[in-house]
Amino acid sequence: MMETMLESHRDEQHPHQAEDFHRKLEQNSKLSGIKKDIEKLYEAVPQLVNVFKIKEKIGEGTFSSVYLATAQLQTGLEEKMALKHLIPTSHPLRIAAELQCLTVAGGQDNVMGVKYCFRKNDHVVIVMPYLEHESFLDILNSLSFEEVREYMFNLFKALRRIHHFGIVHRDVKPSNFLYNRQLKKYALVDFGLAQGTPDTKIELLKTAHSEDQQEDSVHHSVQRSVFGERNFNVYSSTYQENSSTKVKLIKQAKVIDVSSRKLVTKKKIIFTKTVSNGAARKAAGPLNPPCDCYATDRVCSVCLSRPQQVAPRAGTPGFRAPEVLTKCPTQTTAIDMWSAGIIFLSLLSGRYPFFKASDDLTALAQIMTVRGSRETIQAARTFGKSVVCTQVVPTQNLRTLCEKLRGTNSGCKRSQGEVPKGSENDSALPFAVDKPCAPEALGKQIQQRKSLKEGDSALEIKATDMKGWDQVPDEAYDLLDKLLDLNPATRVTAKEALLHPFFKDIRL
Template structure:
């Protein structure tokens, strides 16, 4: 890869560069310090670029605006992405490979050059002037929204052909220049490879991620590694165990290495107390305050029998199997695996039984931005594909059609899933979760909303107190007030993040209806939205299929 010919300024020093930059653009003192630190971390940047501002900052990187003087005399702007020094080398190389293989065409940002100094990496990309969606969403016409989604789907189709899952699709990562009608998909820092990915380094990232998931899932049963000195005597063989595992799909039997346990000769009062607690059998039924370290009060046999009888009355079909009591002897290995067919009795009760506590922790990739994560990501489905990018595109379309950004704003994954159920329906969400092996429980049934009615209500085309039956029902006890809270939360957003409602003047409403085309939104737009927001990832429309939708027939 060749870097564009630039002319370095012979008499330029770091101080001179900073002075020139400050004259052109007023920047804060903190940004000045960040630019100075970047020059010190990667000195070769000063020979080529004049950094004029800091235009973005995220969890894993910072983006700077820089100017380079070309040999033909013209000056060109570039975006410098400085990755945090703690980023894994494989992850950095995978992001670069995504940019070089798939970038530079089909609305995907390419890479120009890359600087590296020790653990500091700076990726140089062409700078594209753009407008933030939150600033222009109130003035966008329907035709602009249609073109925006069309070009976003083109970018997704392109990267999905290479087996790239972007995993962080949002308006901030899909740049839009309103004047030139240009688009660019950026930031592949969280990208992962699909099962058929053509990006070699993403295969490595995918393999490491699966190994990490497997390791975290078996953390309850695996013992921590033991660090021993070469001169230390090994314990007797009676303290070691070798457990053969079932053969793998390839037919090879994996054998767990002998695990060595070291017994400390100085037992403190704390270890004595813990040893005493271990000897107390914990009851299965009637447990309370399971997060406490204090031992449960001794339960008589009559109490346990009464609890079992009460549970059998409420759940006659439950197949109860008694849990094995933990042995008090230190030499006997505790049985941690669950028996087949073991059924808990804490469903719909105010308790958590030992059966549920002993289950393996569910671990799955959940990278991305809150509010744009797909249901399979929120419910920790381990098998995630390119459909999660399509869901994020659907959330963007929902924001643009309703005029509310961000549309979903939840504090955690469960609340995010609740907000999705408020729009798409609880029964549909539960049924879709079953298709990818997850069970979702909702305390109340949430009706599915009509997307046209919802978007027109939020945009101010309809009055919620009128003929909007679905929204009116969702504001009551049927939906648990979730949609009402969602609407109230969006009303509290800054004025630039939402369009004028029915409280605006008649002239503003007529301009919005006639001038921007929101009074002629076709049914195809909401049909595409419905298919993009399909709760089932296996039936969700792909980016390639979406480009053939009737909404884009003239493009």
């Protein structure tokens, strides 16, 4: 009791010391937990003891944990390895399919390969080369335009490689594309959600899609992280909701069963509706009343009481293609190209994550605010879906949008939430400017400004400090437009992207 009182008194007298003390306790507790995890892994797979010295845990996701380890070579040198421990409940077929993807397609063209695989009972450890890499969010605003061009070129090389083998990655995002900035090395990782095309060369992917659906629903709600990347989707979103936009997804030629989600943020409210596969009206009765808000601009109490529909194997929120969000049954390698387009959008705009939504229909509404409602509705028809939107949302000019966000059009804004003045469509921009400039960039701008009018927050930026961002060619936005094609049938492929004029002077 006395110790508690003394600790409380110390917290009041020295708040900074108390904060450091609690931080150290938390760190020690975390380290202790990691140490126990490493010991458990050695116990579960004892073969590892004589081969690897596990240093630390560098990543933890829904289906696996990743550790950094060293292996003693015959030359006497140590080699760093990444050990991916798959959770025992993972479907055996899914594990085998992931291994086959790594062994067949991996090892070249920026696709991660596999060195060894250890198994003891239901524990499986995949051993891969370790690539030290940067955190995407940490370097986003310091990358030069040329570095971004090289990054995208190497991402397309990896996607061309796996798509050649009929592999749909399904979870393309920055934390699954490792990037060593100094060495200019890249690696596409994590094939845990991969599926095959109808003509896939990965035999095990032909049947892997039939695995337990429970794994998919878990993935939908828990973000996966590989090789120690932080889960950036917990950061503030980079979109602004359109207050009167309401979206409704309708499965054609089927009796409807409407479910609803309402997302409320500090600024505005957006309503979305989705239609699932059911026969609610046929079975309607006292316990199952029919929906009466179909094709209207409101959400009835029946719809509000129904659970949200979740798409299977949907990947990571913010990177899902329109055909995934609308539950299109036929999904191709084009969904990976859409995800690559979202990465490119973040790189050009300097905002990450660019989209963040709690459910698929809100995500679709966010896409509409960039690509336009009419265009989204028209594209949905091509893959058998009907989308109803209560308001016409215009298409954004991608260059204007990215330049406003990056601040290369009219200078960075120091005051938070302030958007540079521009076109009349500003109100429909799908973002909230909560991080106008990186601290390092802003500091340089302050030091190098020639003049600053009193009360004016715009800073002059020297062209020499822009790292090429003041000369982004039209080809960049043309490629971005083709990547974010709402119609998967006409969306640019990885092979076509590599031949785009944007990469005209980069050798394959």
